[in-house]
Amino acid sequence: MSADEEDEEQWKSELKLPAPDERFKTEDVTLTKGQEFEDYFLKRELLMGIFEKGSAVVRELGKHMRVECMVSTGGTSLKDDIMRLYKPVHVLVGTPGRVLDLADKVASLAKVHTLIMDEADKLLSPEFQPLIERLVVHCQKPQICLFSATFPVSVKDFKDKLDSPYEINLMDDLTLKGITQFYAFVEERQKLHILHALFAKLEINQSVIFCNSVHRVEQLAKKITQLGYSCFYIHAKMQQSHRNRVFHEFRSGSTRHLVSSDLFTRGIDVQSVNVVINFDFPKNSETYLHRIGRAGRFGHLGLAINLITFDDRFNLFRIESELATEIGPIPPTIERELYCR
Known part of the structure; x- marks a missing residue:
């Protein structure tokens, strides 16, 4: 047995990762009943806007009102x-x-x-909170509504001042439903080869592939294009x-x-994305949750594939524990029913 194989067996033993089985299949979230906009007694004019635009554009939702x-x-x-x-x-709606x-210059928020x-x-x-606190002062005691997929100390501290x-907490019911998660244990030099194999074997409508730095985003996009696949890239250092x-x-x-870098992890919904690949595994559970949440939008199923190096093994175990989820070893064949409905 080679040194790499011994290392893999050792860390698998430490983490006690189970063999692939039925537990890694997620429930069918498309069977949910009773969650239609008509159930909430909204104004007819608002419903007209919702049905016309799918809830995608705020400006269009209110045009009949x-x-x-x-x-x-x-x-x-x-x-x-x-x-x-x-x-x-x-x-x-703004940043x-x-x-x-x-x-500060012209708009009065006193009536907000x-x-x-x-x-x-x-x-x-810390990056944005000083701005938010100044905005709250401008608005003069508004009703404040906070929406977040995660609930870190910063949100709790702000909430406790209100x-x-x-608080309405749906995380126990909703976290990661509809998304099947697998890991592939690889060496860094094998990642591009594995990615190429995934493109060939999976039925991808659209995919988002995450890297941990701007340089790696641009480098990987260039290599994917050289392999003959159509590919764009996006990160925070690009012009708006x-x-x-x-x-x-x-x-x-x-x-x-x-x-993409982690710029693409929040508030961006593309219905046809059914596969998310963590080319670089994230360091924390919040980033992981937001990343793989790009798949399985609008009640569809999704697939998350994580390329794990030896250095990522403890992050994998910690993220599984913190999110109370299971990330299974990738099987030889992934059933299309897990991510193509």
Whole structure:
């Protein structure tokens, strides 16, 4: 037995990983009943907007209700946004820095009665929390709604400062349902070969492939293209206009594969993504949860494949424990029913 084989047997023994069996199949989340928009007694005009756009665009949802919506993000013209605010705006969707910039210069948020924070764990991280606290002051005691797939200390501390906060926790019921997870134990030099084999064997509608650095994202995308596959890449150091173009092209189906940094893990839904591959395994459970959550959207099933090196073995065990999930060794054949419905 070679040294690598001895190492693999040792860490498998330490982690007590089971052989593949039926436990790694997830339940069929598409059988859920009673969760239609009509069940919530919404206004007919709002339902019309939902049915027309699938809940994808806020501006379109309110068009039958005469609700004016505005989207404002960094990297776009501040002057244009200021001009748009001379007309009434009922719903403002934006990034914290841009919204705060508008509030400091021209927009009055005094009448804002609801402040919604999607991906609250990110917005309440040290990077953004000072901006959020300034926004709250501008709004003068709004109702604050926090939405997050994870609940770190930063969110808890902020929540505990609110007046009589109410918490709804669905994590025990929803975490990772519909996503089958496997790992492949590999050496670093084998990763590209394994990825090529996965492309050949899996029935991929669209895939997102995650790397742990900007350099590796660009490097891998170039190698995938050299293998003859259509592939885009996206990361935080690209210009916003370029990121927007890549995202819209990918969502429209112009390419099958997207290589990404963790920029793509939050708030981005592409219905046809049925496979997520962690080319580089993440360091923590929150990142892992957000990454593989890109598959299995809108009630569909999804598949997550993790390429694990010897150095990743303890991260694998810790993430399984923290998420109370099981990541099984990849079988010779993956049944298409696990991720193609």
